[in-house]
Amino acid sequence: MRINGTLINYYFHCKRQCYLHGNRLNLEDNSENVKIGKAIHKEKETKGKNHEIAIENIKIDKLTEEYLTEIKKSDADVEACKWQLIFYLKVLKDKGINRKGKLEFIEKKKGNNKVLYFELNDELLRELNYYINKIENLIKSDEIPKSLNKPKCKKCAYYEYCYI
Numbered sequence: 001m002r003i004n005g006t007l008i009n010y011y012f013h014c015k016r017q018c019y020l021h022g023n024r025l026n027l028e029d030n031s032e033n034v035k036i037g038k039a040i041h042k043e044k045e046t047k048g049k050n051h052e053i054a055i056e057n058i059k060i061d062k063l064t065e066e067y068l069t070e071i072k073k074s075d076a077d078v079e080a081c082k083w084q085l086i087f088y089l090k091v092l093k094d095k096g097i098n099r100k101g102k103l104e105f106i107e108k109k110k111g112n113n114k115v116l117y118f119e120l121n122d123e124l125l126r127e128l129n130y131y132i133n134k135i136e137n138l139i140k141s142d143e144i145p146k147s148l149n150k151p152k153c154k155k156c157a158y159y160e161y162c163y164i
């Protein structure tokens, strides 16, 4: 499977999740969390604020003259969201489109929204290439990473696959 933003996100969230998704075991549609994420996007679409843009194998939430914006429903895994955004910035850069990155967390229940900003540089690009390489090797591997046994597993689309 070609590396995409979801795989990058999963690599930081859980290596097993990355492996399963990379090997096309796709259970996301059953996940409550994924449904909530989709609902947020839908609501923004209805209000006319969101224009999801697809470029190659990535889907961008919002693109303005200055920023590429990625919208998330929780800031529980900032590192995973950050690298997904950096990956998108790189895909755009490769197409000659240079943008800064904006990460918006919309926590409906807590009502506290948070915004983080990123700018692509050589160091981030080097690190990203390193992770892409790791992910490619992980997906090709014959060994499936062990289950994490962490509270976040309860919200994961693969929970039943891993524990039941």
Ligand code: SF4
Pocket (backbone or CB within 6 Å): 013, 014, 015, 016, 017, 146, 147, 148, 149, 150, 152, 153, 154, 156, 157, 158, 159, 162
């Ligand atoms: S349930 Fe836990 S161990 Fe299994 S894929 Fe999800 S996060 Fe990883």
